[in-house]
Amino acid sequence: MGRLLLWVGVVLVLLTTLILLLKWKIETMAERYRLPSGQLPSAKGMLMFLLPLPVLFAAITSLARGQLLNLLGDAAGYGLFLGGALLLRRGLLLAVDYDRRRVAKAPLPFKTLGCGVIALATGVTAWLGAGQNPLVAVAFGLAALLGCYLSYGFDPRTAKRFTDRDGVDVTDRVLEALTQAENSIAAIEQASRDIRNTELNNRLRRITALARQILKLLEEDPRDLRRARKFLNVYLDGAKQVVEGYAKTHARVSTPELEDNFRRVLSTIEDVFQEQQQKLLETDVTDLDVQIEVLATQLKREGVV
Amino acid sequence: MPDFLRKLIGLLLIFATVGVASCQALVASCSSSSASAPTVLTPRG
DSSP, X not given: OHHHHHHHHHHHHHHHHHHHHHHHHHHHHTGGGSOOXXXXXXXXXXXXXXXXXXXXXXXXXXXXXXXHHHHHHHHHHHHHHHHHHHHHHHHHHHHHHHHHOSSBOOOOSHHHHHHHHHHHHHHHIIIIISOOOHHHHHHHHHHHHHHHHHHHOOOOOSOBOOBOTTSOBOHHHHHHHHHHHHHHHHHHHHHHTTOOOHHHHHHHHHHHHXXXXXXXXXXXXXXXXXXXXXXXXXXXXXXXXXXXXHHHHHHHOOOHHHHHHHHHHHHHHHHHHHHHHHHHXXXXXXXXXXXXXXXXXXXXXXXXX | OOHHHHHHHHHHHHIIIIIXXXXXXXXXXXXXXXXXXXXXXXXXX
16 A cells, blocks of 8 residues: 555656656747736636546445445545635736736735645645545644645735835726726626627627727726726716617517617717727827837947947 | 745645545445444344
C-alpha cells in the first residue's frame, strides 16, 4: 500500500510538471492566441472542483453501505470543498476584473475566503473522512492553504485610485458613473425581454453590446469620461426610458405607427452609440500620435536621432 | 521566487493535500465497511 501511494505521488509530481511545462511552452509560442486582458481562462480554478470528486464518491459509498459517521464526514468535507471552489472561482473573476480596470475598489476577499474554506475542507476530510489524527489533519489543512496561496494568491487589498488633471481624487465619481451606466444597460436588457419582436430584439442586443464596448473603453481609460458625459447622462438614460416605456405600452397597445417610431429611435440610438465609440477610439489614436510626436521632438533635441 | 516555480510548488501542495485526503477518504469508505461488517455481525463471546 505504501509503495503504491509512493508511485502515485511520483506520477502526480511528474504529470504536474509536464502539464505546467507544456502550458508555459504553448503560451510562449502562441502569444497571439492569448485571451484579451480581462477575460478569465475557462479552466482557471476548475481544479478545485475536480480534485475533491473522490470525496463525493466516498460519501455515496458510505451512504450505500449505511455508514452514518463516514457519510457525515465525507458530506461535510465535500460541501466545504464545493463552497470553497465556488468562492475561489468568484474571487478569481473579481481579480481579473480588478486587473483590467484602471480605477477600481479593492474586491471583496472571495479568493482568500475560498482558500480558507478549501483548507478547512481538507482538514475535515483528512480527519473525519480518512480517519487521520487531528494534528495530522490540521497539517493537511495548513499545507492546502499554503498551496492555494502559492497557486492562486490572495486578493488585492488596495483600491486603484484616479485623480483628474487638477489633482482631485475622482475615484468615487468615476465608479458611480460606471455603475449607473451598467445599471441602465441591464435595465434595457431586462425591458427588451418583454418585447416580442425578433428584429427589435436584435437591434436592442446590438445597442447594449455597443454600450458595453463604450463602457469598457471608459473603464480602461477614465480620462475619456469627461468626453463621454453626454453619452452617459443623456443618450444611455434616454434609451433606457424609451425602451422601458415601449415595453410597457407594447404589451397593452400595439400599433404599426408606434412600432415604426420605436424602430426609428433605435436606429438613431445605434448610430449615436457607434459615433461615440468611434470618437473614443479616435481620441486614443490622437493621444498616441501626440505622445509619439513629443518623444520624437525630444529625441531630436537631445541629438539621439 | 519565479512565478512558474511558485505555481508549480502551489499545485504540488494542492495535489499532495486535497488529492491525497480525497483519495484516502474514498479508500477508507470502501475498506471500512468490509472491516466493520464482520465486527457488527460477529456474535460476542
